[in-house]
Amino acid sequence: xxxxxxxxxISVVINTYNAEKHLAQVVDSVKHFxxxxxxxxxxxxxxxxxxxxxxxxxxxxPKGNYNIVEPARQFAIDHATHPWILVVDADELIxxxxxxxxxxxxxxxxxADGLYIPRKNYFMGQFLHAHYPDYILRFxxxxxxxxxxxxxAVPQINGTISYIPxxxxxxxxxxxxxxxxxxxxKKTDTYSDYEVPRRRHKxxxxxxxxxxPAFRFFKSYILKGGFRDGAPGFIHAVWDAFYQFAVVxxxxxxxxxxx
Numbered sequence: 001x002x003x004x005x006x007x008x009x010i011s012v013v014i015n016t017y018n019a020e021k022h023l024a025q026v027v028d029s030v031k032h033f034x035x036x037x038x039x040x041x042x043x044x045x046x047x048x049x050x051x052x053x054x055x056x057x058x059x060x061x062p063k064g065n066y067n068i069v070e071p072a073r074q075f076a077i078d079h080a081t082h083p084w085i086l087v088v089d090a091d092e093l094i095x096x097x098x099x100x101x102x103x104x105x106x107x108x109x110x111x112a113d114g115l116y117i118p119r120k121n122y123f124m125g126q127f128l129h130a131h132y133p134d135y136i137l138r139f140x141x142x143x144x145x146x147x148x149x150x151x152x153a154v155p156q157i158n159g160t161i162s163y164i165p166x167x168x169x170x171x172x173x174x175x176x177x178x179x180x181x182x183x184x185x186k187k188t189d190t191y192s193d194y195e196v197p198r199r200r201h202k203x204x205x206x207x208x209x210x211x212x213p214a215f216r217f218f219k220s221y222i223l224k225g226g227f228r229d230g231a232p233g234f235i236h237a238v239w240d241a242f243y244q245f246a247v248v249x250x251x252x253x254x255x256x257x258x259x
Contacts, residue, residue, distance in 0.1 A: 007083050007106070008103070008106055008107055009034040009035070009082035009083065009084065010033050010034050010035075010082055010084040010085070010086055010102060010103070010106070011033070011034065011035040011036075011037060011080035011081060011082040011084070011085055011086070011142075012030045012033045012035065012036045012037065012086045012087075012088055012094075013037050013039065013076045013077055013080055013085055013086070013087050013088070014026065014027070014030075014036065014037065014038050014039070014051075014056075014076075014087075014088050014089070014090055015039045015040075015041070015061075015069045015072050015073060015076055015087075015089070015090065016038055016039065016040045016041065016043060016047050016051070016090045017040065017041040017042070017043055017047075017063065017069070017090075018043045018044060018045045018047060019043065019045075019047045019090035019091070020043075020045045020046045020047050020050055021091075022090060022091045022176050023038075023047055023050045023051065023090055024050050024054065025093065025176070026088060026089075026090055026091070026092060026093060026176075027050075027051065027054045027056060028054070029093040029094045029095075030086070030088060030094050030099075031054075032099060033086065033099065034082055035057065035080065035081060035082055036054075036055070036056045036057065037056065037057045037058075037059065037076060037079055037080055038051040038056040038057070038058045038059070039059050039060075039061055039072055039075060039076030039079070040058060040059070040060055040061070041060075041061050041062075041063040041066065041069070041072055042060065042061075042062065042063040047090075057079075059075075059076065059079050061075050061076070067190050067194075068151045068190075068191075068194060069089075070147070070148070070149050070150055070151055070152075070153050071149040073087070073147035073149070073153075073155075074146065074147045074149065077142060077145065077147060080142060082142070083141060083142055083143065084102075084106055084139070084140070084141055084142065085139070085140055085141075085142050085145065086102065086138060086139050087138045087139075087155075088138070088173075089175075091175065091176045091177045092119070092173050092174065092175055092176065093173065093174040093176065094173060094174075095170055095171060095172070095173075095174065097168075097170040097171055098117070098170075098171050098172075098173070101164070101171055102115075102139060105139075112159075112160045112161055112162035113140060113141045113144050113145075113157055113158075113159030113160050113161065114137055114139065114140035114141070114144075114145070114155070114157040114159065114160070114161040114162070115137070115138075115139040115140070115161070115162055115163070115164055116135040116136065116137050116161065116162070116163045116164065117135070117136055117137075117138050117139060117164050117171070117172070117173055118132065118133035118134065118135055118164060118166045118169075118171065118172040118173070119132075119133070119134040119135070119136050119172055119173040119174075119175050120132060120134075120169065120172045120173070120174055120175060121134055121175045121177070122175065122176075122177070123179065123229075123232045123233075123235070123236045124231075124232040124235070125232075126229050126230070126232040126233070127229070128226070128229055128232070128233065128236060129224065129225040129226065129228050129229055129233070130220045130221065130224035130225055130226035130229070130233060130236070130237065131220075131224075131236075132166070132172075133166035133172070134175075135163060135166075136173070137154050137155055137157070137161070138173070140155060140157055141157075141159065144157055144158045144159040145157055145158075146158075150194070150198065151191060151194035151195065151198075152191075152194075152195075181235070184239050188239070188242060188243050188246050189246070191243070192243065192246040192247045192250055193250070195247045195250075196247065196250050196251055196254060199247065199251060200251070200254075202251065204248045204251050204252060205252070206252070208248045209245060209248050209249060209252075212244040212245070212247075212248055213241035213242065213244045213245040213248075214241070216237075216240045216241045216243075216244045217237050217238065217240065217241035219240075220236070220237040220240045220241075221233065221234065221237035
């Protein structure tokens with residue numbers, strides 16, 4: 001096989017932990033790519049069985065005390081054998097239109113080294129206007145990328161980056177999470193714990209307990225159109241605000257405990 005042909009191949013990387021709910025559907029949506037790697041963090045359900053039965057290359061990253069996926073991202077990418085990487089979460093679907101778009105991209109001379117892809121999010125079965133296009137940097141050339149091991153990290157690309165047009169919804173990643181209220185509260189506690197170290201340099205005070213949540217609600221519900229989504233849009237906007245409240249409150253608590 002020529003070097004040129006190798007350069008036009010894409011590895012799909014899926015990080016998993018107890019992901020049996022959607023995994024078969026996710027893998028099926030990427031089955032026509034050149035390689036599928038499932039990097040599992042010691043699942044206790046049927047995740048590995050499903051992945052192997054569908055022909056995926058399965059590798060294991062020790063879960064340890066990690067409650068987030070980011071520490072395993074770079075490990076998974078390093079095991080890919082092709083020059084281009086598409087990172088897909090275990091609750092995301094790749095559309096039939098996106099795959100040929102990506103192959104056309106890498107066949108273009110001097111193409112961008114990374115692509116931001118729009119993502120469609122749902123809550124209570126409702127598409128969330130306020131969370132579109134929710135651009136995520138998930139497609140990139142392997143040799144120029146590094147994924148930091150911190151929560152909500154974006155891969156660092158030593159090269160050019162472009163955006164897939166948000167107006168074409170058919171190219172967007174479909175996010176199946178559709179979290180319940182209970183799941184949102186669990187995520188708030190977990191994610192805000194990891195957010196605190198990233199924001200220690202911020203000198204938040206009592207006033208920020210009001211201003212940051214208020215602005216986030218206004219941005220989500222009014223500026224980004226959450227009001228169009230009825231009750232689900234309102235509830236999710238309140239959750240967005242509460243997440244900001246939790247982060248600020250934990251930072252203030254940490255500072256008080258050290259004083």
